Amino acid sequence: MNKLTESDHQFLNKAILLAAIPVGEVSPNPYVGAVIVKDGRIIGEGFHAKAGTAHAEVVAIQNAKDNNKSTVGATIYVSLEPCCHHGKTGPCTEAVLNAGITKVVYATQDPNPSVAGKGEKFLIENGIEAICADSESARQINKIFFHNQIKKTPFVTLKAAMSLDGKIASKSGDSKWITGSDARLEGHQLRVEHDAILIGKKTLLNDDPSLTVRIPDQNYSNPIRVLLLRTFNGIDHANYQLFNTEIAPTWIMYPQNQSIDTALKAELLAKNVRLIELQDDEIIVDSVLTQLYEEKVMSVLLEGGSSIYNAFITAQKVNEFALFYGPRLIGDAKAPSLWDHSNITDLSEAPILSIHATEKLGNSIYVQATLKEVE
C-alpha cells in the first residue's frame, strides 16, 4: 500500500480547489482539476472548464508546455481518476502516457461502475505508478456527478426560505422576503450550481418569479426553469416572467391527458416555451426525473411551493435540503409550511435528517441536510 506524503496531500488539495473553479459550467461532466509536479515544484496546472472542452490533465500538460517545462518523469495530481475512454475528447490516460508522466496520484475513483478502476488499470499496464487517495472532499465537490453516474437520475436539492416556525409564506401567499439578503445571495449561488430550477403552479401565480441568477459582478448563465403542472387551470395568459425565454429557457411539464387552451398554447410557443407532455396521466416524480435526465438535466433545484416539496419528499427523491430560516414567526395553520401534506401520525414515521452544515448568513440561518434514507 502506497502512503501519501504531506506534500502529496497539498498538491492533491490544490487539484481539488482548481476543480471547483468553473462552478455550474461543466454539467454533465465532473469538476476535475490537475497539477503537474516535477522536482517538488508545480510546472503545470489546469481544470476542466466546460463540457466538450479539454479535460484537466490535458490542460495541465499544455500549461507545462506553455511554461517551457518538460513533463517527462513528472507526477500528475488529479481530483478524479483519469478517464480511459473516447468521449468528446481523447482519453486522459493516453495524454498522460504520451507526456512521459511516470506517476499519477488521483483523489477518487470514477464513480461510473463500468469505467471505475479502468483508468488506473491502463496506467499500471503502461508502467505508470497510480495511487488513489480515496478523498471524501473530492467526492463532495462532485456529489452531482457521483449521483448521476450511480443512480442515473438528476440530483435533487430542495431549497426553501422559511420563518423560524417553518412557514414558507403567510396565509395570503406573501413570501417576499422571509430571509435576509445574505441568505438570498446564497440561494442564487445554489441556482448557479444546478442545471434546472423547478416550481409548482401556485408559486408561479402568487410570486411571478423570474428564477434567474442575480449575483453582483458575476455573469453566470441561468438554469432552465421548469414549471410542473397537474392542469393548466388558472394560467390565463403568458405574461409571467417565467415565460420570457429571452433570459432563460422555460419548460412546462404536464400529464399527457391535459389539454391546453389553444390561444395560451400559441402564446407560449410563440415565446419559445417548451411544452413537455409527461408519459403518464398524473405527476409521477420518478417519471419527471427520468424525463429530465433524458433531456440531460443532471441537477434540479426545487424552489417550491409546498405541494412540490411534498411530492418530492414523499417520493423520497430529495438528495439534499438547503433550508434558510429568517428571523420571523408567521404562524397560522393556513399559512403553507415546508411539508404540509405529510400524513405522519406517529413520530417514529417521521423521516430523520442528517445535518451536514449550518451557517449564520446575516440575520438568517442556513441548514444543509440529507434524508437518512436517501444518503
Ligand SMILES: NC(=O)c1ccc[n+]([C@@H]2O[C@H](COP(=O)([O-])OP(=O)(O)OC[C@H]3O[C@@H](n4cnc5c(N)ncnc54)[C@H](OP(=O)(O)O)[C@@H]3O)[C@@H](O)[C@H]2O)c1
Ligand atoms: N419561502 C419559499 O422558499 C417559497 C418558495 C416557493 C413558494 N413559496 C410560496 O409557496 C406558496 C405556494 O405553495 P403551494 O403549495 O400553495 O403551491 P405550489 O406547490 O407552487 O403549487 C401548487 C399547485 O401545483 C399543483 N400540484 C399539486 N401537486 C402537484 C404535484 N405533485 N406536481 C405538480 N403540481 C402539483 C396543484 O395545482 P393543479 O392541480 O391545479 O395543477 C397545486 O395547486 C406561494 O405562496 C409561494 O409564495 C415559498
